[in-house]
Amino acid sequence: MDLVLVVLAAATGAALAAALGVAPLLARPSPPTAWLAWANALAAGMMIAAAFALAEPVRGPESGAFALGAVLGILLIHGSRAFSRTEGLSLNRLDEANPAYGYEVLLVGSLHSAAEGVAIGAAMANDATFGLFVAAALALHNVPEGTLLAAVFRSRGVSLPRAASLAVVANLGQVVLAVASFAVVAAVPGALPWALGFAAGALIYLVMVDLLPESYVGAGPTSIALAVILAMWAFSLLHGVLRG
Amino acid sequence: MSQAGYVLAYGMVTALATVLGVLPFAFVKQVSPRAVAASNAIASGLMLGACFGLVAEGAELGTWQTGIGGLLGVVFILITQRVLAHRDAGFGQVRGAGGRRMILIVVVMTVHSIAEGIAIGASFAGGMTLATVITVAIAVHNVPEGLAITAVLRPQGVSLRSCAWWSFFSSLPQPLLAVPAFFFVDAFAPALPYGIGFAAGAMVFMVLVELLPEAYEEGQRGTVGLLVSLSLIAMVAFQRML
Numbered sequence: 001m002d003l004v005l006v007v008l009a010a011a012t013g014a015a016l017a018a019a020l021g022v023a024p025l026l027a028r029p030s031p032p033t034a035w036l037a038w039a040n041a042l043a044a045g046m047m048i049a050a051a052f053a054l055a056e057p058v059r060g061p062e063s064g065a066f067a068l069g070a071v072l073g074i075l076l077i078h079g080s081r082a083f084s085r086t087e088g089l090s091l092n093r094l095d096e097a098n099p100a101y102g103y104e105v106l107l108v109g110s111l112h113s114a115a116e117g118v119a120i121g122a123a124m125a126n127d128a129t130f131g132l133f134v135a136a137a138l139a140l141h142n143v144p145e146g147t148l149l150a151a152v153f154r155s156r157g158v159s160l161p162r163a164a165s166l167a168v169v170a171n172l173g174q175v176v177l178a179v180a181s182f183a184v185v186a187a188v189p190g191a192l193p194w195a196l197g198f199a200a201g202a203l204i205y206l207v208m209v210d211l212l213p214e215s216y217v218g219a220g221p222t223s224i225a226l227a228v229i230l231a232m233w234a235f236s237l238l239h240g241v242l243r244g
Numbered sequence: 245m246s247q248a249g250y251v252l253a254y255g256m257v258t259a260l261a262t263v264l265g266v267l268p269f270a271f272v273k274q275v276s277p278r279a280v281a282a283s284n285a286i287a288s289g290l291m292l293g294a295c296f297g298l299v300a301e302g303a304e305l306g307t308w309q310t311g312i313g314g315l316l317g318v319v320f321i322l323i324t325q326r327v328l329a330h331r332d333a334g335f336g337q338v339r340g341a342g343g344r345r346m347i348l349i350v351v352v353m354t355v356h357s358i359a360e361g362i363a364i365g366a367s368f369a370g371g372m373t374l375a376t377v378i379t380v381a382i383a384v385h386n387v388p389e390g391l392a393i394t395a396v397l398r399p400q401g402v403s404l405r406s407c408a409w410w411s412f413f414s415s416l417p418q419p420l421l422a423v424p425a426f427f428f429v430d431a432f433a434p435a436l437p438y439g440i441g442f443a444a445g446a447m448v449f450m451v452l453v454e455l456l457p458e459a460y461e462e463g464q465r466g467t468v469g470l471l472v473s474l475s476l477i478a479m480v481a482f483q484r485m486l
Contacts (some may be wrong), residue, residue, distance in 0.1 A: 006421075028279070048292070052296045052300075054294060054300070055481075055484060056300060056446060056483045058481075059321070059482070059484065060485060061485075062484075063346075063481045063482070063484040063485040064481070064485075066481050066484065067477060067478065067481035070477040070481070071474065071477070074470065074473050074474065077270070078466065078470060079467075082466075099396030111394065179280045187273075197481075200477070200480075201477055203471065204472075204473045204476055205255050207468060207475040208468070208469040208472040208473050209466060209468075209470075209473075210469075212456060212460070213460045213468075215471075216457050216460055221453045221454075221457040222322075222453055224452070225449055225452035225453035226318075228452050229318060229445070229448055229449055229452060231449065233294070233311065233314055233445075236299050236303070236311070237307060237308075237311045239303075240303040240310070241307055241309030241313075241384070243303070
């Protein structure tokens with residue numbers, strides 16, 4: 001199979017995983033805030049570990065391009081949040097009645113998935129196995145993220161199947177960006193460390209500006225820290241074992 | 245100088261390098277609550293970034309051993325935190341949550357130096373060139389560690405001189421453990437991945453449970469997010485360069 005098709009399939013799979021996030025909502029239609037906070041924390045841990053994995057193929061002199069790419073990624077996300085006026089948005093307000101809120105949550109969700117798309121594309125351009133691993137990690141990450149999105153939509157009266165599809169739709173941008181960044185990196189020599197840095201920077205920034213502060217609001221620091229570190233730990237262990 | 249003398253001297257060099265991290269704070273006069281948040285954010289980024297290097301290195305020596313060490317590091321911080329809270333321990337004049345954070349960062353960084361000391365001593369088994377390379381690498385990356393310690397201590401009113409002393413103190417296990425690790429390299433080498441994992445687990449957990457919540461409480465989300473991300477990326481890129 002052509003590698004581009006692998007990228008397409010992997011990114012689509014990762015986006016579809018968001019639909020699984022509705023599972024906890026079957027048990028509790030209106031979940032306690034602590035659940036959402038823990039879901040956020042798990043998603044954060046997996047995202048940090050994925051960003052660390054992206055830095056690993058970078059060697060010696062490429063570090064400069066990696067760092068500059070990362071700064072670009074951080075500033076781009078920072079800028080687009082300021083531009084869309086969603087920088088202070090709380091992602092798990094189930095009681096928010098403002099109609100714009102649902103769209104804003106959808107927008108921020110799309111921003112997250114865009115960064116994930118670049119991560120999958122760049123990782124795949126580095127090495128197909130590594131790319132599949134990053135895609136699998138981000139697919140796992142999309143499950144708790146899907147729970148968050150679906151819970152917000154459910155609280156606004158959206159039906160369960162529709163909430164699940166909206167969670168997937170918010171993640172569709174990652175398919176387009178995965179294929180696009182894979183193509184760019186494959187075509188432009190020397191672009192790889194830039195792309196890896198861009199994705200790593202964007203992922204880290206989203207964790208630090210969205211996922212973590214949101215989690216600390218919903219549950220105590222000890223349980224949040226444990227959830228984040230558990231996700232990081234499991235991911236790093238799996239990464240190490242697979243690499244042999 | 246005998247080779248053991250070199251081991252001690254190399255360990256001393258890395259310990260002294262930590263003190264250089266205090267320097268940037270010589271130029272900062274006033275410490276507002278916002279600066280505390282910024283300091284905590286930078287320290288968090290540097291420590292999380294350092295953990296990336298530790299895990300990458302540990303994975304080369306043994307993934308499972310590093311993983312087990314990591315869990316032990318988390319448990320260690322959980323227990324230390326409970327003990328400190330229970331005794332209402334303070335750091336100098338500072339009591340309560342602030343004092344606890346100060347003690348924790350010094351303890352975490354000191355424990356983390358143990359693994360670095362063993363690495364220095366064990367590297368001599370690979371010849372003088374390898375030992376010099378490893379020592380320079382550890383010395384250079386100790387500078388941001390001194391910065392991280394000072395970033396937590398200084399805003400609480402600790403003098404620059406004391407910050408320098410505590411930075412140096414946190415690195416003392418390096419010369420002290422490099423020498424026995426050099427003599428008993430066969431006994432120490434298998435412990436190294438556990439030690440590296442322990443250091444990484446303790447650092448990350450300490451950042452997540454103490455430094456970051458404090459930073460988000462005192463500072464603006466966007467600013468804290470930017471500072472953590474930028475210092476983390478700088479630390480990761482820096483380690484990839486070495």
